[in-house]
Amino acid sequence: MSDRPHQPVPDAYRRHPLRSWLRLALDARRAARDGPAAVAARQEARLRVIVAHARAHSPFYRHLWAGLPDAPRLEELPPVSKPELMARFDDWLTDPRVTLGAVEAFVSNPARAGELFASEFSVWTTSGTTGQRAVFVHDRLALGVYDALTVTQTHVLTKGAILRALGKGLRIATVVATGGHHVSTSLVNLNRHRFPALARRLRIFSVLTPMPRLVAALNAFDPAVLIGYPTALHLLALEAERGNLRVRPALVVVGGEVLTAQARDTIEHALGTRILDLYAAGEFPGIAFGCRFGRLHANADWVILEPVEADFSPTPPDRASHTVLITNLANRVQPIVRYDLGDSITVSSASCACGSPFPVLEVGGRKGDVLRFPSANGREIAVLPLALATVVEKTPGVRRFQAYQTGDRELRIRIEPDGEADGEATWARVAGRVDSFLASQGIVGVGLVRDEALPARDPRSQKFQAVWDARPRPAALATRIGEPS
Ligand SMILES: [Zn+2]
Numbered sequence: 001m002s003d004r005p006h007q008p009v010p011d012a013y014r015r016h017p018l019r020s021w022l023r024l025a026l027d028a029r030r031a032a033r034d035g036p037a038a039v040a041a042r043q044e045a046r047l048r049v050i051v052a053h054a055r056a057h058s059p060f061y062r063h064l065w066a067g068l069p070d071a072p073r074l075e076e077l078p079p080v081s082k083p084e085l086m087a088r089f090d091d092w093l094t095d096p097r098v099t100l101g102a103v104e105a106f107v108s109n110p111a112r113a114g115e116l117f118a119s120e121f122s123v124w125t126t127s128g129t130t131g132q133r134a135v136f137v138h139d140r141l142a143l144g145v146y147d148a149l150t151v152t153q154t155h156v157l158t159k160g161a162i163l164r165a166l167g168k169g170l171r172i173a174t175v176v177a178t179g180g181h182h183v184s185t186s187l188v189n190l191n192r193h194r195f196p197a198l199a200r201r202l203r204i205f206s207v208l209t210p211m212p213r214l215v216a217a218l219n220a221f222d223p224a225v226l227i228g229y230p231t232a233l234h235l236l237a238l239e240a241e242r243g244n245l246r247v248r249p250a251l252v253v254v255g256g257e258v259l260t261a262q263a264r265d266t267i268e269h270a271l272g273t274r275i276l277d278l279y280a281a282g283e284f285p286g287i288a289f290g291c292r293f294g295r296l297h298a299n300a301d302w303v304i305l306e307p308v309e310a311d312f313s314p315t316p317p318d319r320a321s322h323t324v325l326i327t328n329l330a331n332r333v334q335p336i337v338r339y340d341l342g343d344s345i346t347v348s349s350a351s352c353a354c355g356s357p358f359p360v361l362e363v364g365g366r367k368g369d370v371l372r373f374p375s376a377n378g379r380e381i382a383v384l385p386l387a388l389a390t391v392v393e394k395t396p397g398v399r400r401f402q403a404y405q406t407g408d409r410e411l412r413i414r415i416e417p418d419g420e421a422d423g424e425a426t427w428a429r430v431a432g433r434v435d436s437f438l439a440s441q442g443i444v445g446v447g448l449v450r451d452e453a454l455p456a457r458d459p460r461s462q463k464f465q466a467v468w469d470a471r472p473r474p475a476a477l478a479t480r481i482g483e484p485s
Contacts, residue, residue: 020141024148031301032152035357042301046329047074054335057094060085061335074304079312079325079338082134089135093334095121098137107135114189121333122190124183126282136183136282142331143190149286149299156276156292157251165250168224171201173249175218175228175236177208177390183282184227184256207232207387210441215245226271227253231370231384234263237270248272255280256386258363264294279363281343283336284328288361295348297358302329305361306338307345317349320364369469371405373443381443385467391437395430397421402455404470412470414451 031039048071054061068076085092089100097118106117107125117123122143124136138146157165176184185204192199203221205214207228215236218226226233226249233254239245252267255278264275277290284303288296298305307321308314315321324345328336348360371383392401392413399418405411413434417426431448438446458465 021144021148024144025151028148028152028299028301032356032358039301039357043304043329046302047304047327050327050329050332050335050337051077053094053332054337058092058335060088060091061337063091074306074327074338077338079308079340081340082342085339086134093137095333098333100135103135103137113186114191114193116190116193122186124186124282126183134282137334138331139333142328142333145302145330146285149289149302153276153289156274158274161250161274164248165224168222168250169201170198170225171203171221171223172225172227173203173205173218173221173223175205175207175214175226175232177206177229177384177386183280183285187285207384208390208437208440211235211239211381212244215239219246222247223249225249225251225253227255229256229384229386230254230259230263230267231257231386233267235382235384237263237267240270241266251276253278259290261294279361281326281341283326283339283341284330287326288358288363291352291354291356293352293354295352295354295360296362297352297356298361300358303327304329305345305347305359307347317347320344320346369405369467371411371467371469373405373438373446374408375442376444381441383438383441383443388434388437389466391433392430395426395433397426398430400455401430402451402466404468406449406470408471409445410447410449412449412451414453414455416454
């Protein structure tokens with residue numbers, strides 16, 4: 001245990017960014033080396049700072065925590081949800097310059113992607129697991145922490161991989177579903193702004209691009225690092241097995257969905273590379289990193305995860321939780337304290353063979369199913385859940401949606417219109433956009449059926465899933481993704 005203050009003050013960070021950043025990176029290393037007690041001490045000290053800051057500068061939390069002691073225990077703080085925080089955005093944030101109106105105006109301009117809002121804050125938008133939009137604002141100290149945590153992961157790179165990355169000019173390809181200010185795109189654009197010399201080596205590829213064109217574009221770019229969703233990179237790895245995709249990156253980084261053992265194997269073998277698995281969210285971009293044994297370790301020195309039941313009582317270790325409460329210990333401008341993230345996680349009671357003191361966890365509930373439809377020439381074409389979600393969610397008037405495949409040529413969709421939006425007109429727009437998206441992928445003749453019910457949690461598991469395969473045949477689970485059955 002140590003009583004040193006582990007949190008550099010933001011003013012010091014502003015004056016000496018490099019020195020503070022080095023200090024953060026060294027501290028993250030030290031926490032990993034010194035073991036669980038050192039991690040717990042950091043958690044406690046940083047929680048005190050975040051709680052005091054939120055209480056002093058966020059009217060929302062000041063009101064919520066009125067009547068609690070000066071230094072409340074974590075369990076005493078009431079859980080909060082995204083809808084209630086978003087509804088009181090201006091009271092939630094701790095800097096009066098950051099209002100929802102000002103931030104929305106900023107993100108509505110795609111040309112400003114990657115710029116810092118008010119020269120201080122990175123702004124990310126996300127639709128999240130439950131399909132409800134949110135806006136996240138991260139301050140410089142938080143961005144420094146996220147960078148420092150990422151740097152501690154360089155151990156996944158072998159000497160050979162580093163040489164290969166240098167040989168490929170450090171080009172980084174990010175394959176994403178969304179543009180503008182959405183989380184992953186924002187991070188790429190932010191780095192383009194911060195490191196202008198590297199800007200043209202950082203490229204974004206849309207996962208909505210038909211596969212043959214995406215493969216050709218990646219072959220031409222020849223990235224050293226390839227970043228994307230596991231389902232998308234799994235499909236790309238199958239293209240590599242077929243000899244179409246010829247890139248051999250030094251490192252593959254996956255996040256946004258669950259990485260299955262099968263996808264990991266296929267990607268590692270087909271692309272001849274190591275994988276860094278990332279559990280990320282707009283609320284905290286590096287919640288957990290995968291180790292060399294393929295297990296996720298939470299960065300518990302900077303983020304607190306509490307697996308809980310539906311009534312927010314704690315879920316015991318080794319059992320899948322209903323949801324998880326997340327507390328971001330790095331970001332002060334938008335305090336996230338015991339926030340219902342919506343993911344089901346399982347924290348392991350056993351430690352990992354890699355020796356990391358950070359808790360081992362598994363994540364479920366982020367994953368939609370990959371859907372498969374026949375093309376005109378009889379081949380089966382895979383549709384990624386995140387790609388379909390993007391097409392539907394970006395339709396004006398859609399608040400939430402669910403889509404499920406009921407037959408080889410039938411897709412049913414539920415939509416919840418946004419506020420005043422007309423249901424029939426919104427449905428017509430959704431159907432038109434999904435039709436042209438499927439056509440762009442080479443899929444024709446799929447009947448779109450509107451399910452009049454509103455999007456809902458699964459009555460049995462109580463989990464919300466946006467996209468799933470509801471075809472009544474077990475083979476749908478057994479066949480390999482993207483391969484003709
Ligand atoms: Zn491990």
